[in-house]
Amino acid sequence: xxxxxxxxxxxxxxxxxxxxxxxxxxxxxxxxxxxxxxxxxxxxxxxxxxxxxxxxxxxxxxxxxxxxxxxxxxxxxxxxxxxxxxxxxxxxxxxxxxxxxxxxxxxxxxxxxxxxxxxxxxxxxxxxxxxxxxxxxxxxxxxxxxxxxxxxxxxxxxxxxxxxxxxxxxxxxxxxxxxxxxxxxxxxxxxxxxxxxxxxxxxxxxxxxxxxxxxxxxxxxxxxxxxxxxxxxxxxxxxxxxxxxxxxxxxxxxxxxxxxxxxxxxxxxxxxxxxxxxxxxxxxxxxxx
Numbered sequence: 656x657x658x659x660x661x662x663x664x665x666x667x668x669x670x671x672x673x674x675x676x677x678x679x680x681x682x683x684x685x686x687x688x689x690x691x692x693x694x695x696x697x698x699x700x701x702x703x704x705x706x707x708x709x710x711x712x713x714x715x716x717x718x719x720x721x722x723x724x725x726x727x728x729x730x731x732x733x734x735x736x737x738x739x740x741x742x743x744x745x746x747x748x749x750x751x752x753x754x755x756x757x758x759x760x761x762x763x764x765x766x767x768x769x770x771x772x773x774x775x776x777x778x779x780x781x782x783x784x785x786x787x788x789x790x791x792x793x794x795x796x797x798x799x800x801x802x803x804x805x806x807x808x809x810x811x812x813x814x815x816x817x818x819x820x821x822x823x824x825x826x827x828x829x830x831x832x833x834x835x836x837x838x839x840x841x842x843x844x845x846x847x848x849x850x851x852x853x854x855x856x857x858x859x860x861x862x863x864x865x866x867x868x869x870x871x872x873x874x875x876x877x878x879x880x881x882x883x884x885x886x887x888x889x890x891x892x893x894x895x896x897x898x899x900x901x902x903x904x905x906x907x908x909x910x911x912x913x914x915x916x917x918x919x920x921x922x923x924x925x926x927x928x929x930x931x932x933x934x935x936x937x938x939x940x941x942x943x944x
Contacts, residue, residue, distance in 0.1 A: 656866045657685055658829045658887050659746055659775040666691055670743040671724075673767065675732055676750025680706040683725070684713060691744070692724035696735070703727045733759040740769040748777040749887065752784075752803045761819035768894040774821060778807045780888040783834035791841035799845075812890050821892035828885025831877045836862060837886065 659682060666672065668690025674683045677695040679702050686693045687710070695706050707727050714721040730736045732747070733756050745768050747760075754760045764774055779787075784806045787794045796802040813823045836858050837845075843852045849859050865873045 656681055656830075658682075658748055658777045658889060660827065660889070661685060661689060663825060663827075663891050664744055664746070664775045665773050666744050671741065672744040672746065673737070673742045675735075675745065675747045675764070676753075677706065677727075678702050678748075680709065682746050682748055684710070684718070686744075686746075687714075687719040687723055687725060690720065690723065694726045694728055694737075694742070696728045696730045696732075698729065698731065700729065703729060733763060735763045735767050737767045739766055740772075741767045743769055743772050745772070745774045746777075747774070749779070751776060752778050752805060752807060753801060755804055757805070758815060758818065761815050761821075765820045765894055770894055770896045772894045774816075774892045774894065775889060776812060776816070776892070777829075777887045777889045778812060779803065780828055780885050781806055781808050783837065783884060783886050786834075787837050787841050790838060791845050794837075794841050794845045807888065809888055809890065812888065816890065816892045820895050822895070823890055823892045826888065826890045828881045828883075828888055830886040831880035831884040832862065832865065832873065833886040834884045 666686060666689050670686075670691040672686045672691040672693050674680075674686065674693060674695045675697075677683050677697045678699075680695060683693050683695045683706060695703065697703055710725050711721075713719065714723075728736060732750060732754055745764055747764060751757050751760055764776075768774060784803070788803075788806060792798050794802070796804045809826060816823045836855075839855055839858060843855060847855075850856050
């Protein structure tokens, strides 16, 4: 289940790509398939270990070239452990809404991206997110530890990108079929197990089926609904070519990836659906080869 459009991000073979907030690796694997060298970065140990274990299996099955470089790094988005201008492309998918000091994170994204490099930022879209917050206080922080701390508008995302030194370009919405699922989850108890409620369980299975099979009917329906109900907002931006970028208060030095990663701070709580969808997509990718 991809949120980012890799053609708009201009990912090419040989690029070095940072997947920040990588979760279980849905964007990482697509970048590898397209021939990029990838660094998967997250705060959560379980997600990093999953990618570390899964990537070689997918490579062995021929999904991508085993000679590509792939590294997992445990890191904080506000103090990224990479040198300036380390990456050609950066993806920050569904992570900034969890970060209290998101301004520092935007600055760090600009710092590690090479001049003229491209960024894709995805955050929950305003309308679907606002409804979730209205239905259930357990959906977001502070009730949800590590949960969403703000609701972005596209205007705010673009303003913060510009403040960090980026030039925002195009945008789009994605995953409209997922918005009603989360409204339903919030209505019946967002912390309940998926199998506890028939409607939630059935909708979840529908989404899994849609992601794995991608039938034309649901793809066409979602495309029509995305501009209004798309669960995710995606904004693309270009790093400055010559102008200096704002300097973070404490600029980290590059560090080698942990083997294994050191125990994390309380991790970003990626959605249960995203985790399940990543697993479903990975299983299908392995079967398809």
